[in-house]
Amino acid sequence: MILHCTKKLYAKLPESAKIAEPVTSSIGTQAHWLNRHAHLVTMRRRQCIIAVHDATRFTLLIPCLTKKDFGNLDWHFNDVFISTLLKSDMPSELVNVAATNYQPLTFDTNCNRSVQGTMNQVTQEIVYGLHHNRASVADICAYRYSADLSHRPCGVKGQKDYIWPDREMAK
Template identity: 25%
Template sequence: MIIQCTKALLDKLEIQKSDLVSPEGYEQSPKSLMGWHANLVTIYRRKVMILMNNETRYPIVINRLLKKDLSNINAVIQEAIRVALRMEGIKEAIIEDYLASGEDITFSKTASRSMVAKLNNTVREIEMMSEYLDKDTTIQRYISLVVSRMIQLDGPKKGFYPRNKMIESLAMLNGLNVNQAAEQVFDIELYQLNIQLDLEGHHIWRRVLVPSSFSFRHLHNIIQTVFDWQNYHLHEFTVKRANNKPLKIVLDDDPETLEFTAFDNEEIVQERFVSLRDVFSKHSDVLYQYDFGDSWMHIITLEKKVQAHSLQVVFLEGNGERPPEDVGGEYGFNEYLRILGDATDPEHEDMKIWAASQKERIFTVEQTNQRLKNVIYNYYYI
């Protein structure tokens, strides 16, 4: 495997000119899959190493390079590739075969202007999605998932997604049928989650399958989607722990988000960087609160684990219509139902008009699953 570095990165790694190898041949298949162009940039005032695969343009991000990382850079690069492909749900054997095929890591200068331009584009995309960059962690887990799903153009050729091209290339490397790559390349653990609104006298719930590698940001997007919440309000996850203070999983470190947080009594983490596996491997239930005013509490229960060949959320079934947004909490919801159920109530007609823009829209299972394809990015009420 060859890492084709910009001058800034070569200087940072302190690689001597005599130790560089020729980059020739790594721009075209089959050697291009074993080549990565790399640059060193500054994001959040930290040095960040960005790698782009020559063949697929798949991005890898290594944050805050410390002295110990620089002295062991070969192993760090390999682990970063391993972690990113693992997050995609690629089988361990496929990942290890790829790393073994690359043999020892060598370094060279960048190749052509064309490859440097593609690398620069990847850097811009990483910078654009830098909210998914965990500032306190060296090897990044989530930013590759997002950026690898950004369409790439290559001259007059048809556009492609780096993630899809990486899957196809790994299948071909292992002599597998590209048309059946999903079954042969993926081994994905899904969590079957039951998400129930904690409302006395009401049985409102949704059941979904979610990749265990997904973050709690993804889970927030999923809950908003399957309940058709409008994402107007703040939210947080809480994990109650028997022998430790509660774990609060919050949107970000914005002061408005943390306004209701008791730092002395709670451990705080950001939802973008915590996976479902991190939590559900130790706990079977998590609480999700949406709208701190109306305080809609959802109880999320891990029912079982299943294996799959697709890194995709699946809505299975549900029951009950959620309360309207801004209805006034549990009391307001019951009043809303009472007024709608009484045609003689003087507020009946006005309530019907108001509810039209606030209550849950009804989607088919197929429509809901189509909407869930976008949760890896963000949730928008459309």
């Protein structure tokens, strides 16, 4: 699974996890459906990662990361991903397949402006929601928040109709 990171996030990652050159081989093309884009956002002095699935726009929020958490980002990502699938009422067969076939993350800096646009929109929604509800980032449940972010209509560049990320992920 490749996590296409913004430069800000990529700089925080351990060197052992980074890909020296962007993946353009047939393996990278075949595994395109596994790819996600991720961005590091500071919300109320807390470092958070927003990860958006390229094809479905299924969104994950990994809040309140510390410096040592970036070295173990794979574990945090897997935890939020599987738990969000459960909170999104995905079929148990799908959750089992996702959990048993999970591959360690690799990171690069390739970008897709359409997905980055979705990440910016999601960031604005989170910041507004926290401000409106007078909530702290540390108090939110990452799984429930991620499930809610993925249960909303989302526009994708080049597609006429809006998609629902959770429904697209279930497919």
